[in-house]
Amino acid sequence: MKRNIVALFLVILLIISVLGGCSQESSPSTSSSNGTTNNSSTGTSSTSEPYKVHFWAWTNPDNVKPLIEQFNKDFAGKYELVYEKLADAETLTINTALASGEPIDVMTQSGAFDTRVRADSGQYLALNEFFDAWGKSYAELLGPAAEEVYNFDGKYYAVPYCRNIQVVYFNKKMFDAAGVPYPDPNWTWDDFRETAKKLTHGEGANKVYGVMADFANEYWREIAMQKLGNFWYYNEDFTATRFDDPAVKESLQFWYDMAMVDKTCVPLDEYKALKYDNDTTGMNGLYQGKYAMLLVPVYGSLYLNESYGKIPEGTDIGMTNMPLPAGSSKPITTFYTSTASIPANVKNKEAAWTLLKYICFDRADLFAGPKAMHPGYDFETAEERRAFEDIIFDHPGLDKDMAMQVMALPRDLVCEDNSVIQGQAVINELIKADISKVFNGEMSVDDCVKDLKSQGDAAIAKDLKK
Amino acid sequence: MSTSTTVSAVKKQQGHGALSKHENLIGWAFLSLNLAGYILFKLIPLIIALVLSFCEWNFVSGWEGIRFVGLENYGQLFSDEVFLVSLRNTIFYAIATVPIAIFIALIFGVILNDKVYFKSILRLVFYLPNISSMVAVSLVWMFLFLPSYGPINEFLQTIGIANPPRWLNASSTSLLSIAIVGIWQVLGYNTIIILAGLQGIPESLYEAAEMDGANAMWKFFKITIPSLSNTLFFLTIISIIRSFQVFTPVQIMTEGGPGTSSSVIVYYIYTTAFQYNNIGYASSMAWVLFLMVFVFAAARMRFANKGD
Numbered sequence: 023m024k025r026n027i028v029a030l031f032l033v034i035l036l037i038i039s040v041l042g043g044c045s046q047e048s049s050p051s052t053s054s055s056n057g058t059t060n061n062s063s064t065g066t067s068s069t070s071e072p073y074k075v076h077f078w079a080w081t082n083p084d085n086v087k088p089l090i091e092q093f094n095k096d097f098a099g100k101y102e103l104v105y106e107k108l109a110d111a112e113t114l115t116i117n118t119a120l121a122s123g124e125p126i127d128v129m130t131q132s133g134a135f136d137t138r139v140r141a142d143s144g145q146y147l148a149l150n151e152f153f154d155a156w157g158k159s160y161a162e163l164l165g166p167a168a169e170e171v172y173n174f175d176g177k178y179y180a181v182p183y184c185r186n187i188q189v190v191y192f193n194k195k196m197f198d199a200a201g202v203p204y205p206d207p208n209w210t211w212d213d214f215r216e217t218a219k220k221l222t223h224g225e226g227a228n229k230v231y232g233v234m235a236d237f238a239n240e241y242w243r244e245i246a247m248q249k250l251g252n253f254w255y256y257n258e259d260f261t262a263t264r265f266d267d268p269a270v271k272e273s274l275q276f277w278y279d280m281a282m283v284d285k286t287c288v289p290l291d292e293y294k295a296l297k298y299d300n301d302t303t304g305m306n307g308l309y310q311g312k313y314a315m316l317l318v319p320v321y322g323s324l325y326l327n328e329s330y331g332k333i334p335e336g337t338d339i340g341m342t343n344m345p346l347p348a349g350s351s352k353p354i355t356t357f358y359t360s361t362a363s364i365p366a367n368v369k370n371k372e373a374a375w376t377l378l379k380y381i382c383f384d385r386a387d388l389f390a391g392p393k394a395m396h397p398g399y400d401f402e403t404a405e406e407r408r409a410f411e412d413i414i415f416d417h418p419g420l421d422k423d424m425a426m427q428v429m430a431l432p433r434d435l436v437c438e439d440n441s442v443i444q445g446q447a448v449i450n451e452l453i454k455a456d457i458s459k460v461f462n463g464e465m466s467v468d469d470c471v472k473d474l475k476s477q478g479d480a481a482i483a484k485d486l487k488k
Numbered sequence: 489m490s491t492s493t494t495v496s497a498v499k500k501q502q503g504h505g506a507l508s509k510h511e512n513l514i515g516w517a518f519l520s521l522n523l524a525g526y527i528l529f530k531l532i533p534l535i536i537a538l539v540l541s542f543c544e545w546n547f548v549s550g551w552e553g554i555r556f557v558g559l560e561n562y563g564q565l566f567s568d569e570v571f572l573v574s575l576r577n578t579i580f581y582a583i584a585t586v587p588i589a590i591f592i593a594l595i596f597g598v599i600l601n602d603k604v605y606f607k608s609i610l611r612l613v614f615y616l617p618n619i620s621s622m623v624a625v626s627l628v629w630m631f632l633f634l635p636s637y638g639p640i641n642e643f644l645q646t647i648g649i650a651n652p653p654r655w656l657n658a659s660s661t662s663l664l665s666i667a668i669v670g671i672w673q674v675l676g677y678n679t680i681i682i683l684a685g686l687q688g689i690p691e692s693l694y695e696a697a698e699m700d701g702a703n704a705m706w707k708f709f710k711i712t713i714p715s716l717s718n719t720l721f722f723l724t725i726i727s728i729i730r731s732f733q734v735f736t737p738v739q740i741m742t743e744g745g746p747g748t749s750s751s752v753i754v755y756y757i758y759t760t761a762f763q764y765n766n767i768g769y770a771s772s773m774a775w776v777l778f779l780m781v782f783v784f785a786a787a788r789m790r791f792a793n794k795g796d
Contacts, residue, residue, distance in 0.1 A: 113763055113765070117547060121547060136765075139548060143546060143549035143550070144550075145549075227637045290657065291657045292634065294630060294656075297627070451570070454743070455744075455745060455747045455748050458747060459659065459746050459747045462654070462657050462659070462746045464746060464747070
């Protein structure tokens with residue numbers, strides 16, 4: 023008898039679990055990051071309740087609080103912002119969230135390739151109608167570099183909410199101790215290399231390097247990007263690669279010489295083993311004197327804040343521009359973005375656009391600003407720039423005046439984001455494989471660029487044939 | 489047999505039949521939770537993956553984005569250099585880790601089964617890697633393998649090896665380094681299983697052999713090894729299946745590099761499916777892996793049935 027009861031109980035439990043699981047989607051309840059449960063969140067409410075606008079991003083909820091409070095104040099009675107924290111910005115995380123059926127009004131993302139795939143798959147709403155209604159041009163607001171990347175056959179599906187501008191942070195005390203003058207913002211790559219040599223000393227675990235940079239993934243292509251511009255490895259009509267362009271070899275050869283000949287930058291094995299790819303660890307190494315210069319986007323200075331670890335007394339970090347290829351007349355700076363999009367199946371377009379515009383344009387100071395990122399748009403006045411950078415560069419141990427002076431200089435911008443589909447998946451993997459071999463001394467620079475050219479062209483041709 | 493006896497026997501049989509049916513139902517009810525879980529989370533995804541392996545699909549496009557391509561994905565597999573390298577590496581990893589991990593575990597098992605001090609503590613120490621987070625463990629090993637001043641190379645240099653290996657940073661040794669970590673991690677599990685097998689061998693066999701003048705080696709090869717054959721077979725099959733599924737150390741320590749020297753099938757499936765959204769092609773790779781694992785799983789089941 024007892025067995026019968028247990029068996030019956032198990033069957034009932036199973037039925038309840040299955041039915042409960044299946045009915046999740048129809049339930050309008052969602053759990054927000056602050057742990058509260060929000061009911062009636064979708065659709066236009068017939069009551070006087072404000073419409074709940076769901077914003078999905080991977081930013082720490084504490085950093086979004088001022089934005090949420092201000093938005094809810096500005097739109098009191100009309101909209102209420104509900105923040106949903108993504109675990110990270112990985113492709114899988116965002117794709118899963120988009121496919122989950124959860125209410126999403128604005129989704130953030132990094133990676134133009136993923137954005138393009140999602141847009142081509144019909145996941146996102148084209149935003150042209152909103153820009154038209156606003157009477158603003160995407161290109162004029164966000165600059166030609168971002169416009170070129172995010173213009174998918176005349177449609178815009180994503181708006182950059184930040185510009186991660188590449189710069190060089192340096193430990194001023196280490197420069198002083200070595201008697202090396204601080205870098206001029208218009209310095210060249212040759213100046214950079216010589217400076218690194220002067221600042222490198224010691225052996226083994228006690229070796230102090232001139233430079234720390236993720237050169238195997240990012241910076242090895244920096245000179246090529248500066249010289250070739252947007253979509254640096256595609257030819258003009260995107261039918262072939264241009265890895266055979268002398269700028270690509272120059273770029274790779276430069277970093278090969280730094281890493282393998284001069285040995286003035288943290289080698290690849292140490293970079294990986296000591297987890298310097300972690301932003302906090304990266305900045306920590308700079309102020310602890312493990313290396314004198316750090317190549318990162320502007321937001322690197324965020325990690326000087328006490329919440330990421332206490333910095334030593336007297337820390338003095340300077341900032342300058344990324345070096346220039348010889349002969350350039352003014353700074354050429356590369357940047358990458360993260361963007362915001364509206365899902366195609368959004369319930370309330372107006373509310374979604376209001377929120378997107380709010381985080382990207384109206385109050386970028388409350389979203390990009392606290393993360394030490396520039397907004398995605400161009401500043402209209404010098405005052406506006408100063409006010410925004412006053413937030414970005416307000417960190418202990420950072421020479422704020424120097425940083426603001428450097429950023430105020432005129433510059434050309436090149437967008438690192440790549441939204442071209444054909445060949446990209448294979449080429450990115452190929453680059454990762456070949457470049458790792460070069461910096462482990464298993465492949466020459468010449469062989470690498472040759473291989474990238476032949477296999478890259480084949481990958482593009484194959485995709486175009488489809 | 490009288491008519492009344494026959495009727496009573498039939499009635500009794502009917503009663504047994506009803507009872508048996510009733511017991512069957514109870515059995516199914518007890519199984520239902522597990523069965524539902526198996527069907528929902530294993531069988532259905534397996535079938536979906538099989539269907540998708542004949543399609544081109546990225547899952548952000550929704551079900552309507554599926555395009556049937558027939559055997560194209562399977563055809564592409566065998567001209568895909570990275571897949572072939574990953575397949576070769578997976579097989580190499582299995583060959584490198586399985587016999588060595590079992591052999592070392594056998595030695596440890598025999599030692600721990602004998603009269604040694606701190607037996608319980610040693611068993612725990614050996615088993616610890618198996619329950620440690622592979623992510624954390626991989627990070628520690630990355631530092632140990634550091635070519636410039638990692639502890640392993642520092643040690644090798646102190647014993648006179650002037651040019652020690654570059655471990656994770658050379659194509660020739662990257663997979664080997666991952667295999668070393670794999671062996672280290674699985675050693676505790678293998679040792680515990682072998683210990684259990686050793687404890688099932690009757691002491692009388694050893695006593696009889698001793699009376700016949702057998703030495704330790706003879707006892708090991710003529711009693712211990714044959715008595716452990718079932719255990720060793722089980723371990724071999726389970727280890728091969730586990731080694732085919734290696735992923736975490738590759739993802740954390742090398743990301744398949746340098747080049748593609750340490751790429752394995754599961755890692756390639758992951759990047760194809762979840763970084764580049766090519767679910768159809770990744771499903772075809774997953775099915776090839778499934779068939780490889782299935783062969784060994786079937787062998788184990790067949791052997792287990794024979795044992796019964």
